[in-house]
Amino acid sequence: MAATTTATTATTNKEKALWLMEELVPGAGINNLGFALHVAGRLRPDALREALAVVVARTEALRTVFRAGGADLVKEILPAGSAEVAEVTVEPLDLSGAELEKDLTAFVERPFPLEGDLLIRAGHARLPDGDLFCLGVHHLAFDMTSAALFLEEFLPAYEAIAAGRPAPLAPARPPAAVESRARPADLEYWRENLSGFTPGTLDLWCGQPRVRRPMMRGGYARHPLSGEALTAIGQLQRKLRAPAAAVLLAAYSALLVAHGAGADLVVGTPVDVRGENSGAIGYHVNVVPIRMQVDLAAGFGPLVRHVRDAFLGAMAHAHTSVEELTGELPGIGSTWQTALYRHLFNFVPDPPVTELAVAGHSARLLRVDNPYSKFDLELVASQTTPEIQFRYSAENFDRADVEALLRRLDALLVAAAQSPDRPLAETAGWSETDRETVEHARRAPVAVTVPAAVPVRAAAALEERLSLAPGERALSGGRVSVVAPDGRELPVGVRGELCLDTGDGPARTGELARWLPDGAIEWLGRLGRRFDTAHGPVDLGDLEAALLDEPGVSAAAAVAVPADDGEHAVVVFAVAAKPLAPKEIPWPVVSLEALPETAGGGLDTEALRLLAERETRPETGGHEDEWVEDLVRIWAELLGGEATARTHFFEAGGHSLLGAVLAQRAEELTGTPLGLTEVFEHPTPAALAAWVRASQARQESAHETAGKNV
DSSP: OOOOOOEEEOOOHHHHHHHHHHHHSTTOOTTEEEEEEEESSOOOHHHHHHHHHHHHHHOTGGGEEEEEETTEEEEEEOOTTSHHHHTOOEEEOOOOSSOHHHHHHHHHHSOOOTBTOOSEEEEEEEETTEEEEEEEEETTTOOHHHHHHHHHHHHHHHHHHHTTOOOOOOOOOOOOOOOOOOOHHHHHHHHHHHTTOOSSOOOOSSSOOOOSSOOOBEEEEEEEOOHHHHHHHHHHHHHHTOOHHHHHHHHHHHHHHHTTOOSEEEEEEEEEOOTTOTTOOSOOEEEEEEEEEOOTTSOHHHHHHHHHHHHHHHHHTTTSOHHHHTTTSTTSOOSSSOSSOSEEEEEESSOOOOEEEETTEEEEEEEEOOSBOSSSEEEEEESSOSEEEEEEETTTOOHHHHHHHHHHHHHHHHHHHHOTTSOGGGTTTOOHHHHHHHHHHTTSOEEEEOOTTSOHHHHHHHHHHTTOOTTOOEEOSSEEEEEOTTSOBOOTTOOEEEEEESSSSEEEEEEEEEEOTTSOEEEEEETTOEEEETTEEEEHHHHHHHHHTSTTEEEEEEEEEEOTTSSEEEEEEEEESSOOOOTTOOSOEEEOSSOOBOTTSSBOHHHHHHHHHHHHSOOOOTHHHHHHHHHHHHHHHHHTSOOOTTOOTTTTTOOHHHHHHHHHHHHHHHOSOOOHHHHHHSOSHHHHHHHHHHHHHHHHHHHHHHHHHO
16 A cells, blocks of 8 residues: 555644544543344445445544643644555444343443544344444534435445445535634624623532542433423423424423523524534534523513523524633633533434335434433423433432422423413423322421431430420421522422421421422421531531530531532531540531630631631641642633632633643642642642642552562
């Protein structure tokens, strides 16, 4: 074969973002996607391989390879006649004989090492009722629009080769789409549109506490829309003069805000940016942020009109990706998990055809789900499919949570069509199942469940606060509810304040709780004093109650301060006759002669906070201090502002691209190999310096051991 050369081009911000996301979860095919053809007949593996080689040779995106090294990602385009293209293979599909969907997912999700290899994988298997052809591709080279374009070229090539004819000429296609640079007008639009947005108000009141290091495990939940909901969408489109996408996005936004997301909401939506290059295979998708103001006191009609305008404005400036906004809008950019949005709206107007013919045999196109999710929640819907589905983070939500959200979205659409001007606070967030559960529970005393991990003393304190008899676990004599800060009643599984009505009107208790599917109330601690720590969630009030039960303790106060790992460290202060070390409290207990007081005689919480920070501050000295100081300077340079030893890199506006640079500079400073994972797990200068010291100590110990063994 004649010698060939590759063409090296610069990587885009989007390509770097996809790579860096996988660096956080090594060995995972987070960015892989794929599909399968189930053919009612037999396929020839040799013809499949030859047809695949033909299409790859013709398609620049499929001949593009990447090599990762340090903080750099190098992109190369292989020549059409290269050995790598000519030797593309179709491997046997390893089927377990169990669920076909799981076997196909395992094949597609297998990671692609970025070592200069093609980012495409094909497999073939024989089944009793026909053959399977499965294709897995990395997102760097493919998107789902590319699947239809690929089949348009691959199937005729296969049929010709299988019949002994040359592959037909490639269909007329425009040249590969080129990623355009952000236009100044687009950047100005996004600066103005997103000005003043405050990240950190996107967590929902349902699901699980956010994990410190996400592994991006995902799941799917599908929901066939009820007949009433399908009718409602059509009615709302006509009455409000809005497309189906705007109606569904408005309903989704109202649902998110009703479940705890801030009223100033940003939702991301994927957009195909091929433009005139509509026939280009490759990755040509931007996720654009749609900012909406959701007022639950207003009706669905005004929200749809507002959402429609926001949606159309975003589409007009869709050629600017979030990655290109990094640096333009400090504090919101992060390519591993953007602080700008955690929820996606994916509206597919024309789903790909599922019924095909291959060499005279009927065939079905099978979707292969990727078992990962970068985002908390993604609503997927289409113009013609009477179904909605949620792709969700399995680390943040249980399937039951997501299925409940789908039912509530269906009910919201129906209620909105019946009365578009009715306040959303009265319609958003409840399904018929929720109402039946709560109404049935209120007909009898409501059981209160306390998690097993809660200390006995804390449970006793709960009984006292709720005026229960010792050991009693039921609320009777009045109406029970769980409410949001604005007083709205919350449905099953959604955290809020426990509220009791004993006849004189509803009374807030200051307790955090939620309804369970069996109609019981689960107590979750004192409202506003619950924090995530390395030892799990903790309620400061319960700690204080437990300590006050210790002999000789006359006063106690617990304080939580941000820790280097992104969670909280807890310090408990006590006025006690002797030093304390209760086994039930895994945090330091500091003895004081008296708790500090303000001039007015109240507890001086600021003084306690300063004392707690001093207790949790790591002791350093000498060369170690110099490292922290040098790392603080690197933090400040990369973030473009002031930094301290406890500045959290990502919370202060850092993102994965900057994180890779930080890792490289920290490695040069300390001489210790560092990757993005280490920055992610140790996001402050003090924490990263401590990790480096520990790493070097382990290395020195290993060298000493090796020397003794020689």
